[in-house]
Amino acid sequence: MTLSLSGPVARDRAAAPADTRALKKALNRMGLYGPVCAMTSPPPDEPGLDAVYPEAILIPVLRAGSVLSTATRAASGVIGRVIRSGQEINRDNIGRAQRDNLRRFENKIPANSRNSVVITAEKNGTITITATSPGKSPVSRAVYKKTVDRNGKTISYRKITYDKNGRVIHSKDKMIKMEIQQ
Amino acid sequence: MSDTHNRQLLLSQVMRADMGFQQAIKKLYEFDWDYEDAPVLLSVAVIKSILQRFLSGDLSDRDVYVWADALELREDVQEENESVSYALHALANPDLEGALTPLFAKQILEKLA
Numbered sequence: 258m259t260l261s262l263s264g265p266v267a268r269d270r271a272a273a274p275a276d277t278r279a280l281k282k283a284l285n286r287m288g289l290y291g292p293v294c295a296m297t298s299p300p301p302d303e304p305g306l307d308a309v310y311p312e313a314i315l316i317p318v319l320r321a322g323s324v325l326s327t328a329t330r331a332a333s334g335v336i337g338r339v340i341r342s343g344q345e346i347n348r349d350n351i352g353r354a355q356r357d358n359l360r361r362f363e364n365k366i367p368a369n370s371r372n373s374v375v376i377t378a379e380k381n382g383t384i385t386i387t388a389t390s391p392g393k394s395p396v397s398r399a400v401y402k403k404t405v406d407r408n409g410k411t412i413s414y415r416k417i418t419y420d421k422n423g424r425v426i427h428s429k430d431k432m433i434k435m436e437i438q439q
Numbered sequence: 440m441s442d443t444h445n446r447q448l449l450l451s452q453v454m455r456a457d458m459g460f461q462q463a464i465k466k467l468y469e470f471d472w473d474y475e476d477a478p479v480l481l482s483v484a485v486i487k488s489i490l491q492r493f494l495s496g497d498l499s500d501r502d503v504y505v506w507a508d509a510l511e512l513r514e515d516v517q518e519e520n521e522s523v524s525y526a527l528h529a530l531a532n533p534d535l536e537g538a539l540t541p542l543f544a545k546q547i548l549e550k551l552a
Contacts, residue, residue, distance in 0.1 A: 358473065365512045367528045368521060390528070392535030399535055401512070411472045414512070418534050426534055431512055432472045 340378045348376060354409025355384055362386050366401050382407030394421035443476045446515060450479040456489060456498060456506050464509040478517035481510065483551050486526045490544045490551075500539040507531035522551050 340346055348359060363371060370390035377385045383406050390399045398419050404412040411432070418427040452463040489506060492498045498506075507530035510516050518524040526547050529536040537543055 357475075361473075361475075361514050365514060368524065390532075390535070392532070393537060394535075397535055399532055409473075414472060416512070418532065420534060429508075433468060 342380050344378050346376050346378050355405050358405045358409045362403050396423050397421045446470050447479050454485050474514040478515050481516050482519045486523055487551055490548050493544050503530055503539055
């Protein structure tokens with residue numbers, strides 16, 4: 258059995274173990290405890306998710322030599338699955354700075370797109386926020402796609418417009434004055 | 440003069456669509472996208488003025504599109520109400536909402552009234 262610490266938690270070792278030991282004991286009692294590959298915690302400035310979900314303690318559970326499941330104990334205490342790059346996530350699972358950015362995004366998108374907001378985890382704690390605004394013709398639509406880094410800074414913001422045949426007619430970078438005509 | 444003040448001045452210049460407003464748009468792209476200070480208000484009166492200038496021939500449909508495209512989604516712009524938000528979206532997305540024609544401009548003006 259190995260236990261390795263990575264990231265800020267290694268510097269903050271004293272704070273984390275009590276919770277970890279309790280979890281380890283509980284898993285041991287259930288016969289589910291296996292090699293702990295990585296244990297991380299969020300940095301002090303509360304950034305967003307990492308590819309390996311730093312706001313969680315990752316516990317790959319090994320039984321009979323095969324991976325049966327991977328459990329995640331998030332900072333909130335919620336048990337769930339490991340969040341992978343490209344996976345849709347809940348707004349409760351992103352950092353405060355990213356939530357602020359999400360709020361600004363939702364304030365600015367068209368009213369008919371506000372119920373379509375989807376958040377996707379990307380690598381290195383980055384998230385992509387997407388919303389779709391339907392046009393007057395069926396199938397035509399504008400898709401707003403904003404990428405936000407773990408510190409809540411907008412990295413890119415693109416608007417992709419589809420015509421009534423579902424064909425991309427514009428892909429615009431809203432942060433750089435450049436238009437790609439299809 | 441602070442960055443915020445400069446940004447607000449440029450935004451006001453763009454909103455008025457004065458001569459050379461396209462140069463002001465280019466300068467706006469030098470600022471960060473993220474913005475949490477006081478936004479510049481895009482009022483009903485401003486949108487009405489733009490549409491009336493289009494109807495009088497002072498601005499082309501292309502001018503109006505470039506103007507709306509530059510302002511839509513910006514975090515440093517606050518639309519006065521939902522009808523302004525709708526109008527800005529419609530003018531910035533002619534492929535979705537329909538090309539700007541005198542008839543469409545009048546329809547938007549009615550919704551703003």
